[in-house]
Amino acid sequence: MDIEGRIRKLRRRMEDERATAVLVSAPANLRYLTGFDGVIDDGINGACLVTADVTRFYTDMRYADAAAAAAEGGPWEVGIQRENLYVEVCDELHAMDVDSLAVESSVPYGRFKFISEQFRGAVRVIDHLIEDFRQIKEDEEVGRIAAAAAIADEAFHHMLGYIVPGRTESEIALELEFTMRRNGSEGMPFSPIVASGPNGAHPHAIPGPREVQPGDMIVLDFGARVGGYCSDMTRTVCVGKPTDEQRRIYDAVLAANEAGIAAVRAGMPCVDVDKAGRDVLAQRGFGDYFTHGIGHGVGLDIHELPTIGPRSTQSLRDGAVVTIEPGVYVEGVAGVRIEDLMVVDDGGHRRLTNAPKELIEI
Known part of the structure; x- marks a missing residue:
């Protein structure tokens, strides 16, 4: 799988949309972006954060070993949540001086609301953020x-x-x-x-x-x-x-x-x-x-x-x-x-x- 190419396409889309950071959480989109096999299922608590410089996959301890093994030698670093994944992601974005965040249009409303309340900047939705790329199969x-x-x-x-x-x-x-x-x-x-x-x-x-x-x-x-x-x-x-x-x-x-x-x-x-x-x-x-x-x-x-x-x-x-x-x-x-x-x-x-x-x- 051309994971590096997928990340490049996403970053070009971010430039077009003037998005400083993107947070992806739908399981199918997580799997597409990371290419991880044997890690992501419908019950995962996970997210991908992408900025101009960062490609980080977050999950909890249930998936820590599998994620670390899948990420080895690739572009993704793995972050393990301590208490609440989205609180911790928003704190890291604040530490990076990121003031705008984009999420998928498929994100559940409750999650969007929670992220919007935790993030100290603007949160917006981009329609078919990853799904458009997924149309063209390798x-x-x-x-x-x-x-x-x-x-x-x-x-x-x-x-x-x-x-x-x-x-x-x-x-x-x-x-x-x-x-x-x-x-x-x-x-x-x-x-x-x-x-x-x-x-x-x-x-x-x-x-x-x-x-x-x-x-x-x-x-x-x-x-x-x-x-x-x-x-x-x-x-x-x-x-x-x-x-x-x-x-x-x-x-x-x-x-x-x-x-x-x-x-x-x-x-x-x-x-x-x-x-x-x-x-x-x-x-x-x-x-x-x-x-x-x-x-x-x-x-x-x-x-x-x-x-x-x-x-x-x-x-x-x-x-x-x-x-x-x-x-x-x-x-x-x-x-x-x-x-x-x-x-x-x-x-x-x-x-x-x-x-x-x-x-x-x-």
Whole structure:
């Protein structure tokens, strides 16, 4: 990972924003800036302080040894809090005669308020301070995402032999998670979605006690994590032979998926990528049944920039990793979603999801 390059980019952004010091505390942004493996988790009490001369990672004694080992030979010095991390950081900033401090827009309000009260100068928010940089993936980042996608592909193949009538959604979700963990996933980037029959009409349905029935369409939305980086994919299968209407819905979603993918290339406005798939569904009579944006960025977080939807103001950038996931949701009947993961490169894109997309009958 080019950690020195990331710090240089941040310092250039600081110059542009006229920010004397930046304090970063979101776990994904901490991991991005430091490149530390085996240190940062969602429960960490940590922060990165960057000025023109200082790159310091703060944490508490729980992470002290791991942080010291990860920082060895790199640009980050490690500071260990004694009582309250943010009080101590503000005291150090005062000792350095720093009178203005910038924080991420994602910082929780309570933390922002506390820092503002402790710091003896101006505190302001910079929108997407680190997230903008994270859009463009380095080769090693893409490699980790691709490895996570391969684990998810393998898990999908396994599930085709596991799903049978009588299994509950919860049992299927548990098997899906166990399979990915067994094959190397570092936990789950999000709880798998298993939505059978009418539950498939809810895009983020929570797996429950419903038993799979013959004739059900089943939406499977899941991902793995490798080296801190996520994958995301969705497939929809049918238990038995699909009806003509189920087949018509599936074919429309597949065509929208392929149209969205075909539009993925550097410089393309995200709203136009969304429109490419959305228009297909509208032409086939399902425009009113597609209720979310067609995709999003993926990396250290399962949802990150860019946002690919009808109100997006962003464009795809070379090196971004994005999903394309159109869906049709018919309340009380069924839902279908198909999602692929790809990296924007070489004037087009390279697909990272390789599981089959034809309608599979199990």
